Amino acid sequence: MKRLLFIIALFVVPAFALEIQNLRVVPKNIDAGNVTRIMFKLSGPAKLSINVKGLNGASVTSLISNVLYPAGQFSIPWKTPKKIESGYYIPVITAVDQISGESVTKQIETRTAKMISLPFTTSDLPGGNKEISYSIDKAALVSIRVGINNGPMYKIISNWELTQPGAYSVKWDGWDGDHVIKVDQLANYLIDIKYIPVEIDALYVTNPKNISKKTIVPASEILRQINAFVPKYSVAVSNKKIASNSKNNESINLDINVDDNTLEELGDIPYEYVLYIDGKRYGEIENTTSPYNWEISTKNLSKGSHVFTLMICTSIEQINTRSFKVTL
Structure with a gap:
């Protein structure tokens, strides 16, 4: 009986989750048109797909698509295009386990x-x-x-x-x-x-014909690993819709319109409108909608010209400002 159990044990293969390990690029800094290598270790047989994307998440190229690889260490060359933009590039590897069918994706992270x-x-x-x-x-x-x-x-x-x-x-x-x-x-x-x-810890490609000192990237792409949110949105405020025609000239109506792209990017993130008049805080409106009509009291303002500064803010910080003059 013991001999039979031993023989059975020899043919029982323990199940391990598929892993992509030690993903890196070598070298990490090259000129456009040169070759870098995407290096990694695969813990078991899998069909691989390797894509390269920019920091903004846009796909740049597909190096491998659904190709079967055994377990082992691999070095995949990538000759960067001569006309590629200067900037960071991140390889993304997707592996499908040939035993369990499990899919695993690995990419170089930012910190x-x-x-x-x-x-x-x-x-x-x-x-x-x-x-x-x-x-x-x-x-x-x-x-x-x-x-x-x-x-x-x-x-x-x-x-x-x-x-x-x-x-x-x-x-x-x-x-x-x-x-x-x-x-x-x-x-x-x-x-x-x-x-x-x-x-x-990604590849940086320098193109002498197209050197960009600053690469604008959605903040959420870089900040996804820390407990903070730094929004980056625009807001459109139509100055032409500001009119002093209500309630005996003791108030003005401020029509605010946040552009559709901003609303889409904000999603469920709460925001508010904050108003300063001549550098002093007038007040704020929470749980806002767009478009929004804000009635501003002018009882305590003197006759003449005043500077209104309207901000759109999240709970973290001010994300946009518009200033305009109002004459009473």
């Missing part, structure tokens, strides 16, 4: 750190412009905003753009985004620069 304030310098340029200079030693999402201390950010210069390591300078004319407020003449104005370091 992020916490948000950090970034040191910078400013210098005055001819014509009243300013130059804001900063440097980073690793790839990072960079946000540059200007506004007032403990108040609204009137202009978004860089909205969480993925920026490669190096020294940078951006020019700013001193105005808000709508050219209504000369922000750099306000007594308590500030420049706020923050960044989130990003470690990307």
